[in-house]
Amino acid sequence: MAILYRLALAVATLSAGTAAAQTTxxxxxxxxxxxxxxxxAREFARSVGEATDGNVQIxxxxxxxxxxxxxxxxxxxxxxxxxxxxxxxxxxxGEERLLAIDTLPYLIQGQEEMAAFLEVASPVFDEIAARHNxxxxxxxxxxxxxxxxxxxxxxxEDLQGRRIRAFNPGSFEFLRRLGAAPLxxxxxxxxxxxxxxxxxxxxxxxxxxVIGKLWDMTPYFSxxxxxxxxxxxxVNLDAxxxxxxxxxxxxxxxxxxxxxxxxxxxxxxxAANTEILIENGITVLTPQDSLKAAMxxxxxxxxxxxxxxxxxxEPIIREYAAAVGK
Numbered sequence: 111m112a113i114l115y116r117l118a119l120a121v122a123t124l125s126a127g128t129a130a131a132q133t134t135x136x137x138x139x140x141x142x143x144x145x146x147x148x149x150x151a152r153e154f155a156r157s158v159g160e161a162t163d164g165n166v167q168i169x170x171x172x173x174x175x176x177x178x179x180x181x182x183x184x185x186x187x188x189x190x191x192x193x194x195x196x197x198x199x200x201x202x203x204g205e206e207r208l209l210a211i212d213t214l215p216y217l218i219q220g221q222e223e224m225a226a227f228l229e230v231a232s233p234v235f236d237e238i239a240a241r242h243n244x245x246x247x248x249x250x251x252x253x254x255x256x257x258x259x260x261x262x263x264x265x266x267e268d269l270q271g272r273r274i275r276a277f278n279p280g281s282f283e284f285l286r287r288l289g290a291a292p293l294x295x296x297x298x299x300x301x302x303x304x305x306x307x308x309x310x311x312x313x314x315x316x317x318x319x320v321i322g323k324l325w326d327m328t329p330y331f332s333x334x335x336x337x338x339x340x341x342x343x344x345v346n347l348d349a350x351x352x353x354x355x356x357x358x359x360x361x362x363x364x365x366x367x368x369x370x371x372x373x374x375x376x377x378x379x380x381a382a383n384t385e386i387l388i389e390n391g392i393t394v395l396t397p398q399d400s401l402k403a404a405m406x407x408x409x410x411x412x413x414x415x416x417x418x419x420x421x422x423x424e425p426i427i428r429e430y431a432a433a434v435g436k
Contacts, residue, residue, distance in 0.1 A: 221338070
């Protein structure tokens with residue numbers, strides 16, 4: 111009996127030690143369960159659990175589950191409301207104005223240019239994250255936006271006076287410079303606004319177009335692709351520093367391994383969603399050279415305005431633009 115007692119005590123002690131070593135991190139994502147960014151977050155969480163032998167468990171909370179909106183995400187990680195989050199960089203511009211830089215039209219177009227941009231900008235983003243008590247683990251870009259509309263958009267004249275939903279201040283100013291009459295509104299208001307005739311079109315990605323079934327109200331899509339923005343996944347520094355070096359290395363290894371897959375999923379998402387739009391009756395338009403030229407002029411003009419407001423953006427923009435030949 112004494113031997114059995116000592117064995118039971120040893121097992122209990124080992125179990126308690128194991129439980130104490132396990133860490134659970136809440137990971138907030140503002141996207142719905144079926145969004146490719148949310149799916150990537152869940153795959154990352156599963157892989158971290160496996161790579162750390164269960165020492166680190168990540169609990170992914172989708173949109174609405176914890177009351178953290180996209181624009182509140184960086185602050186929520188900073189204060190420890192959640193230990194991790196996935197969010198659009200530009201939605202944190204209220205905290206750090208420089209984080210809206212990827213919304214500048216014609217600055218970053220597509221994934222190759224986003225990779226080149228992050229080579230230049232990520233050290234600065236790392237510093238910003240550290241100021242807000244967090245560490246960046248990885249980035250996943252979104253498909254570039256286009257315009258869903260009730261009318262054809264192929265020339266600058268097609269946009270004049272049109273009421274287009276803008277998704278951020280950068281897209282609002284860009285559309286305004288092109289002669290449209292943009293209205294900035296959250297995604298949840300888009301479908302009702304289209305149904306009510308409050309807007310004539312919507313600036314958004316193919317992903318949102320499919321999720322919102324915009325073919326029910328807008329027969330045309332123009333893949334103008336004037337910018338590329340990125341999500342970022344961060345972890346609270348206090349939570350990170352509490353992990354063992356082995357678990358930290360395992361998590362960084364998972365991020366490094368999966369990031370290429372997540373970027374490929376983003377690209378595939380855009381192609382697949384374009385096919386879905388076509389299958390549901392959307393006509394995909396090709397912009398004429400005159401519209402491309404007008405967009406380029408409007409976009410480049412916004413770079414200088416942005417630098418005037420945020421001088422810290424100038425060395426990033428200049429170095430990146432030189433690297434990609436813009």
